[in-house]
Amino acid sequence: MNIGFVNKKFLCEGVNLDNIINSTATPFYLYSQKEIEQNYNNLNNTLFSEIFFSVKANSNQAILSLIKNLGAGADTVSAGEIQRCLKVGFNPDKIIYEGVSKSEHDIRYAIKQNIRLINIESLDEIPLINKIGQSLNKVVNVGVRLNPDIDAGTLNKISTGKKTDKFGINIEEIDSVISLVSTLQNIDLISISCHIGSQINDIKIFEKVFLKMKEAADHTLSKNINLKHLDLGGGFAVNYKKIKNDFDIKSIGKLVSSIFQNTPYKISFEPGRYLVAKAGILITKVITTKTNGNINYLITDAGMNTFIRPAMYGSFHRVEALNDLKENNINYHIAGPICESSDIIAKNVLLPIQKSGNYLIIHDAGAYGSVMASNYNSRGFPAEILVYKNNYSVIREAENITEIIKKDKIPVWLKSN
Numbered sequence: 001m002n003i004g005f006v007n008k009k010f011l012c013e014g015v016n017l018d019n020i021i022n023s024t025a026t027p028f029y030l031y032s033q034k035e036i037e038q039n040y041n042n043l044n045n046t047l048f049s050e051i052f053f054s055v056k057a058n059s060n061q062a063i064l065s066l067i068k069n070l071g072a073g074a075d076t077v078s079a080g081e082i083q084r085c086l087k088v089g090f091n092p093d094k095i096i097y098e099g100v101s102k103s104e105h106d107i108r109y110a111i112k113q114n115i116r117l118i119n120i121e122s123l124d125e126i127p128l129i130n131k132i133g134q135s136l137n138k139v140v141n142v143g144v145r146l147n148p149d150i151d152a153g154t155l156n157k158i159s160t161g162k163k164t165d166k167f168g169i170n171i172e173e174i175d176s177v178i179s180l181v182s183t184l185q186n187i188d189l190i191s192i193s194c195h196i197g198s199q200i201n202d203i204k205i206f207e208k209v210f211l212k213m214k215e216a217a218d219h220t221l222s223k224n225i226n227l228k229h230l231d232l233g234g235g236f237a238v239n240y241k242k243i244k245n246d247f248d249i250k251s252i253g254k255l256v257s258s259i260f261q262n263t264p265y266k267i268s269f270e271p272g273r274y275l276v277a278k279a280g281i282l283i284t285k286v287i288t289t290k291t292n293g294n295i296n297y298l299i300t301d302a303g304m305n306t307f308i309r310p311a312m313y314g315s316f317h318r319v320e321a322l323n324d325l326k327e328n329n330i331n332y333h334i335a336g337p338i339c340e341s342s343d344i345i346a347k348n349v350l351l352p353i354q355k356s357g358n359y360l361i362i363h364d365a366g367a368y369g370s371v372m373a374s375n376y377n378s379r380g381f382p383a384e385i386l387v388y389k390n391n392y393s394v395i396r397e398a399e400n401i402t403e404i405i406k407k408d409k410i411p412v413w414l415k416s417n
Contacts, residue, residue, distance in 0.1 A: 002032040003281060003363075004243065010322055010361065014390040017283070017322065021359060025398060026285040027302035028383040029370050033066060035279035036366075040070045046253040047269060052096055054234055054272025055081045057367040062386050062395035063276065064088045073116070075270040079106035082113060092116070096231070096270075098145055098193075100166055108132050117141040117191055117229070121168055126180050126187065133186030142181075143191030143229065146171045148212045150196050150205065168194065171216060178223050189225055191265075192216055195233030198273060203251045209233075210259045217265065227265045232256075236274040240316050240364050245278060273367040280366020282307055282382075284345075286358045287337065296332045298354055303336020304343045305376045307362065307369050311342045321351045322359040328352055334360065338377050370396070375404055 003012050010017040012032050020030065043051060052073040055064065059081060064074070065088040073094030074085040085095055097110045098119035107129055110118055120126055120142055133140040147168030169177060174192075181189045194213055200206065210232060217230050237247045260267055284302035291297065304311040319334060329350045336343040345362060354360075373381045380399030385392055 002035040002038075003279075005320075010320075012281070012387040012392075015387045015392050017359075017361075020385060020392060021283065021322075024383055024385065024394070026283055026359065026382075027300075027306050028283055028385060028398070029280055029365060030283060030385045030387065030392075031063065031276070031280045031366055031395075033279075033386055033388040036063070036066060036276055037070060039275045039279065040067065040072065043249065043269075043271060043274065044071065046249050047256060047267075048253065049232075049256060050229075050266055050268035052094070052231070052268055052270045053275060054270050055085065056371065057272030058276045058280070058369070059084055059371055060384055060395055061088050062384075062393075064090070066386075067275070073268075075272075079109045082110055082115065086113060096143075098143075104128065104132065108136070111136055111138055111140055117143045119143040119145045119191070119193055119231075120177075121145050123169065123173070123176065123180065126177070126184070130184040130186045139186050139188050141188050141190050143193050143231065144169055144174070144177050144189065146174065146192055146194050146213070146216060148194050148196065148209060148216075150209055150212065171212065174216060174219065175223075178220065178225060189220075190227065191229035191231060192220060192227065193229075193231030193233065195270060196235060198235050199237045200235040201237040201247065203248060203255070206235075206252060207255055207259075210255055214259055217263070221264070229268060230260070230263070230265050231268045231270060234269055234271040234274065236271055238273050238277045238364065238367075240277075240318065243318075245274075247274070249274075275367075277367035278364050280364070280369060282362040282365040282369060284360050284362065286354050286356055286360065288356050289354060296330060298332050298334045298351075298360070300334060300336055300345065300360060302345070302362070302382070303338040303379075304340065305338055305374050305379050306336070306382050307345065307365060308372050308374070309365075309368055310345050311340070312372075317346060317365065318363040319346050319349045319351070320361045320363070321354060322361060323352055323354075337379075375399075378404070380404060 013034055052075040053067045054075045056077055068090050074090050075096050076082045077099040092114045093116050095115040100121045129140055145168040148171050181187050220227050239245050284300040286298050287301055288299045309315040332349050332351050333347045334345040380401050383398040384396040386395045
């Protein structure tokens, strides 16, 4: 175990959380490097496929640098994410760019960086990419993200593979894509991909996706397309209710081995959450306690501005108290400081009796935590810290509200004399 209580002391690897709290203002995110390494090695040794980290899960440059050093590529959804990856040293040939809304500026930037490929998600993108490639005198490697119309059986807000979702091109339109690409001189179709959503537990769903994509790949090859890559997305479930993840990743590896035998293209995946979610925690301080309508509230300094997943998705995250572990437990609702009724981190959590100044640990916050933070209510982004063995380093300073306010510009006609 890399994160948890040992002899009544909460440790992240070899570092006592108390030591970090004494030097760092809450709220802050804390990550275990060893946990990320173990998660990556588990995937890499099981899937025997190329791995492209979904940067949107956690784009801190220290995390990206770590994942790059482990051997992964990067799956990006904006020019900004491409820039982050290039800055930490990702080989451009290990960067994929996708997303449903790519501006002409962003496409041009991606092409100039000579990244591996751009995944198209609409027929409209194809002539635009060709036009930009022509203006730069480049042949652009592209893939097509197919929408296989398969229900991932997950939350609607994180479903991406049904026909009615906004992502990808309907799989029935693959011939239209091939026909259009074949008429253009500055596009080379080398990949097909899909991603049907997150938090998929059912292995049969993955099997259904893999078989459908194998069929699409075979069809594409039959049209004399030099297919080099088949990307099967991500979506491996993380169990937020348990300390250890129990998703059967070995079954995914077995499916890949049985379905994709002797193929002329490389198989790849785009995991994000699976690599970093359980490697991160969020530390918050209890600002005050109160009881309203028989509900015991703990009001904390972390809220939906710091960590929006509970408010946005209704997601569950385990919460522990840093003080005595099992004494005088009572039921609490944990609420943040934001002026919104939806700013609730967790409900009905059994904790030792709390008081102002105590600290709480919100588990499994390494994915879609800091990257989704906001300045709502004029609050700054939290600090982020990476732990490795007995050392820790601040990998992002807490944001100073004074610097945020300086970004506002008041027109001259509104300034007072």
